[in-house]
Amino acid sequence: MSEWFTAFAPASIGNVAVGFDMLGLALSDVGDRVMARRTDGAGVTVAEVRGINGELHPYLSTNANENTASIAAQALLDAHGAGMGVELKVHKGVPLQSGMGSSAASAVAAVVATNALLDTPLTVEALLPYALEGEKFASGGLHADNVAPSLVGGLVLCPQVLLPDIVRLPIPDDISAVLLHPDLQVNTAHARKALAKRVPMQQWIDQQGLLAAFVAACAANDIDLLGRSLRDIIIEPQRSANVACFDAVVEAARKSGALGCSLSGSGPSIFALCKHSDARNMASSMEHACRAQGIACQSWVSPMDAPGARLVGDT
Numbered sequence: 001m002s003e004w005f006t007a008f009a010p011a012s013i014g015n016v017a018v019g020f021d022m023l024g025l026a027l028s029d030v031g032d033r034v035m036a037r038r039t040d041g042a043g044v045t046v047a048e049v050r051g052i053n054g055e056l057h058p059y060l061s062t063n064a065n066e067n068t069a070s071i072a073a074q075a076l077l078d079a080h081g082a083g084m085g086v087e088l089k090v091h092k093g094v095p096l097q098s099g100m101g102s103s104a105a106s107a108v109a110a111v112v113a114t115n116a117l118l119d120t121p122l123t124v125e126a127l128l129p130y131a132l133e134g135e136k137f138a139s140g141g142l143h144a145d146n147v148a149p150s151l152v153g154g155l156v157l158c159p160q161v162l163l164p165d166i167v168r169l170p171i172p173d174d175i176s177a178v179l180l181h182p183d184l185q186v187n188t189a190h191a192r193k194a195l196a197k198r199v200p201m202q203q204w205i206d207q208q209g210l211l212a213a214f215v216a217a218c219a220a221n222d223i224d225l226l227g228r229s230l231r232d233i234i235i236e237p238q239r240s241a242n243v244a245c246f247d248a249v250v251e252a253a254r255k256s257g258a259l260g261c262s263l264s265g266s267g268p269s270i271f272a273l274c275k276h277s278d279a280r281n282m283a284s285s286m287e288h289a290c291r292a293q294g295i296a297c298q299s300w301v302s303p304m305d306a307p308g309a310r311l312v313g314d315t
Helices: 068-080 102-115 125-139 147-152 188-193 201-220 223-229 236-242 246-255 276-292
Strands: 005-014 023-039 043-050 085-091 155-157 175-182 260-263 270-275 297-303 310-312
Touching: 005 102, 005 147, 005 175, 023 102, 023 147, 023 175, 023 297, 043 068, 068 085, 068 102, 068 125, 085 102, 102 125, 102 147, 102 310, 125 147, 125 188, 147 155, 175 246, 175 276, 201 223, 223 270, 236 246, 236 260, 246 260, 246 270, 246 276, 270 276, 276 297
Parallel strands: 043 085
Antiparallel strands: 005 023, 005 310, 023 085, 023 155, 175 270, 175 297, 260 270
8 A cells, every 4th residue: 555644734723703704814733633644445434533532533424525634635636636546544633613714724734634645746725726726515504714814824814705815814913813712512504694694884894994903903913903803793792691601701711911812713712812921821711710610621822834745754
């Protein structure tokens, strides 16, 4: 059998508060790994899916038509590897239904590993449409705010109207992301269906203004403007009640110096942006607030310029 290629794809923060379905931020040190090798047959098969604990996953499917990794890899083969056979092994590092881009990380890692098997591999950016096919299966729509940052890293503007084009935004100086994951689950597809179908015009205008100000703040390295604009006045109020520890964690983050704090994706994870020097203390404060609500949790501190997906060793 041919050589295995292993790809790592990081978790991500979707929406980044101000940019629903349009902004995403990669995280360092947490993500999924997918191994791929060529086979004699045609099409994609999934040999195994393992969970965070290393054991075979109890319910993620190895059916190639029901797994985000294999769906994404098959989309790539359909376009650039007709007749090829590929076998995948998926090792999850991102909790499911966590608001950390779990399905996106699997899809991205799969296309990066499969791309390495092609006779003429594509550029990383060119893999976006194929990873999105896997994410579409999981979330029910064409949303790149987790896939794009997981693929290319950093802070990415990726509105659907511009796809497959994306914009990597400048990273402000001395800013870290802190992400807290409570031991809860929120189904992204269900959370999306529950959102109001209409919002008042003024509320939409205000949110668009905050998004524009946030992008301008990143470009100008204006930390004060970044902090004033990092707010979600439309989606967060509809979703935050589903996360029992949300208010307590946000209060703890703000008291620790957060520039802003909101849900990551549809939750339950909660992220904050802050100065590098405040990040470790803020993570501890957010964890303490969550555990005080009787909810177990873990946290990560990440630079805003965390790298995207890449080929790695098998360990």
